[in-house]
Amino acid sequence: IIGITVSKSENFSQWYQEVVLKAELIEYYTEISGFFIMRPATMYIWNTIRKWFQERIEAMGVEETNFPMFLSQKSLEKEKDHVEGFAPELAWVTKAGDKDLEVPVAVRPTSEAVMYPYYSKWIRSHRDLPFRLNQWNSVVRWEAKQTTPFLRAREFMWQEGHTAHLTEQLAGEEVLQILELYAGIYEQLLAVPVVRGRKTEAEKFAGGYYTTTVEGYIPSNGRGIQGATSHCLGQNFSKMFDITVEDPNEKGKHIHVWQNSWGLSTRVIGVMVMIHGDDKGLVLPPRIAKIQSILIPVGLTAKMTAEDKEKHLKHLDEIFNTLKKAGVRVDVDLRDGYTPAWKFNDWELKGVPLRLEFGPKDAAKEVVSYARRDTGEKGTIPIAELTTKVPEMLETIQQDMYNKADAAYRAHRLKITNWDEVVPALDAKNVVIIPHCLVPACEEKIKELTTGRSDESPDTPEGQKAPSMGMKSLCIPFEQPEGLVKGETKCLNPECDRLAEQWCMFGRSY
Ligand SMILES: O=C(C[C@H]1NCCC[C@H]1O)Cn1cnc2c(c1=O)CCCC2
Numbered sequence: 409i410i411g412i413t414v415s416k417s418e419n420f421s422q423w424y425q426e427v428v429l430k431a432e433l434i435e436y437y438t439e440i441s442g443f444f445i446m447r448p449a450t451m452y453i454w455n456t457i458r459k460w461f462q463e464r465i466e467a468m469g470v471e472e473t474n475f476p477m478f479l480s481q482k483s484l485e486k487e488k489d490h491v492e493g494f495a496p497e498l499a500w501v502t503k504a505g506d507k508d509l510e511v512p513v514a515v516r517p518t519s520e521a522v523m524y525p526y527y528s529k530w531i532r533s534h535r536d537l538p539f540r541l542n543q544w545n546s547v548v549r550w551e552a553k554q555t556t557p558f559l560r561a562r563e564f565m566w567q568e569g570h571t572a573h574l575t576e577q578l579a580g581e582e583v584l585q586i587l588e589l590y591a592g593i594y595e596q597l598l599a600v601p602v603v604r605g606r607k608t609e610a611e612k613f614a615g616g617y618y619t620t621t622v623e624g625y626i627p628s629n630g631r632g633i634q635g636a637t638s639h640c641l642g643q644n645f646s647k648m649f650d651i652t653v654e655d656p657n658e659k660g661k662h663i664h665v666w667q668n669s670w671g672l673s674t675r676v677i678g679v680m681v682m683i684h685g686d687d688k689g690l691v692l693p694p695r696i697a698k699i700q701s702i703l704i705p706v707g708l709t710a711k712m713t714a715e716d717k718e719k720h721l722k723h724l725d726e727i728f729n730t731l732k733k734a735g736v737r738v739d740v741d742l743r744d745g746y747t748p749a750w751k752f753n754d755w756e757l758k759g760v761p762l763r764l765e766f767g768p769k770d771a772a773k774e775v776v777s778y779a780r781r782d783t784g785e786k787g788t789i790p791i792a793e794l795t796t797k798v799p800e801m802l803e804t805i806q807q808d809m810y811n812k813a814d815a816a817y818r819a820h821r822l823k824i825t826n827w828d829e830v831v832p833a834l835d836a837k838n839v840v841i842i843p844h845c846l847v848p849a850c851e852e853k854i855k856e857l858t859t860g861r862s863d864e865s866p867d868t869p870e871g872q873k874a875p876s877m878g879m880k881s882l883c884i885p886f887e888q889p890e891g892l893v894k895g896e897t898k899c900l901n902p903e904c905d906r907l908a909e910q911w912c913m914f915g916r917s918y
């Protein structure tokens with residue numbers, strides 16, 4: 409194999425492509441552009457996320473369902489006011505065999521229109537509430553923009569939760585409960601920090617009432633990225649699809665239910681790769697690593713007698729079993745015909761968090777030598793302490809990876825109250841938190857004012873002068889900084905004369 413041929417800091421987009429390919433996460437589906445094959449290493453991560461999330465939503469009373477993947481023109485019609493913006497992304501089936509379909513059907517880009525006619529049929533009484541279904545599936549959005557593995561694909565795997573409640577308050581509680589689970593997937597499994605907040609009116613899901621979001625940050629290019637969304641749909645969809653219950657307090661009166669929908673996709677894997685990867689390849693947080701520790705025999709030279717080699721490998725096997733019994737996801741690399749150095753590179757490329765080497769010298773000292781994938785730190789662990797030290801070290805790696813990413817994100821989300829500092833901050837790979845009026849037209853203006861020729865856009869090779877993209881609002885952070893005086897502090901946009909409503913995080917984004 410050859411490792412990664414470009415450096416992450418020099419050519420981020422090519423670096424990323426090579427990592428996802430050479431770490432065997434993805435294969436490009438070259439038959440049709442915009443589609444990617446998810447390989448076993450990816451499915452292990454996705455299934456770990458799925459188990460973690462599934463267990464917790466079940467505890468909340470969410471049940472699983474599975475709806476058809478096609479939706480009718482008629483159902484789509486009901487969503488027409490907001491779906492027209494998305495119409496170009498809809499994929500249609502128009503033929504079966506050589507016969508045209510009477511009525512073409514659309515491939516689901518999301519399942520509101522598929523599910524809600526049945527919510528209308530199933531949800532009758534307030535006793536049916538809260539009504540909570542989730543499905544794990546894939547959806548198709550025929551993206552016009554350039555696709556990127558995990559971050560933007562024409563088909564992606566996700567879960568989509570769709571719930572109904574009696575009141576706005578009850579719906580609102582669940583919106584935040586789910587958002588906290590999304591933050592947990594990022595922070596506890598992927599070691600990725602996220603900012604929790606609400607989308608502005610301009611950036612929210614148009615069909616909804618409000619959107620809450622977890623926002624990530626990619627240090628390599630300073631861009632923000634939407635990590636997952638939990639929407640309150642208000643009564644918009646229950647009015648479109650006539651989903652009502654009888655008012656428990658007033659006979660004969662009907663209430664349109666209050667709905668939520670929430671989704672998290674395989675995009676999370678791309679965010680994890682981008683944040684933790686380095687020039688040797690993938691770096692996996694131990695909690696989602698299929699192989700947490702790889703055991704590699706070293707120093708087995710030709711000089712060694714067959715008997716000694718046999719003895720050494722038997723000792724190695726005991727170490728393997730000790731680690732297995734300690735609950736470590738450990739594997740041994742006994743491949744013949746490859747040098748230890750070759751093996752080290754291979755497992756570094758695949759992101760294995762902890763390498764353990766065991767040679768005659770280690771045996772003589774009753775130790776195992778280790779190398780951490782995240783920091784490169786090397787050392788030895790007494791064989792007698794493996795059972796406690798290796799799990800501890802894996803937890804330390806998990807925490808250190810999170811802390812490092814959290815420090816980078818904190819250092820690059822700048823609170824700014826002087827407009828002239830905004831573009832320089834963006835060019836220095838920051839996202840900014842500014843006093844803002846939250847008016848959509850003002851956001852548009854800010855996007856224009858911050859678009860322009862920057863000396864180089866961070867993730868294309870030197871010399872390709874791409875105009876830097878303008879900044880978009882990412883979220884209104886739940887955690888608001890100090891210093892905004894209602895009725896006094898002005899919106900930071902110099903061409904806007906409104907007062908600031910809240911601190912709003914802006915940035916160049918995916
Ligand atoms: O999908 C949602 C809302 C909601 N869908 C369910 C999961 C959570 C959340 O994403 C918004 N949305 C985004 N993108 C598209 C559509 C769309 O409704 C419909 C047409 C194609 C593109």
Ligand SMILES: [Mg+2]
Binds near residue numbers: 549
């Ligand atoms: Mg889209």
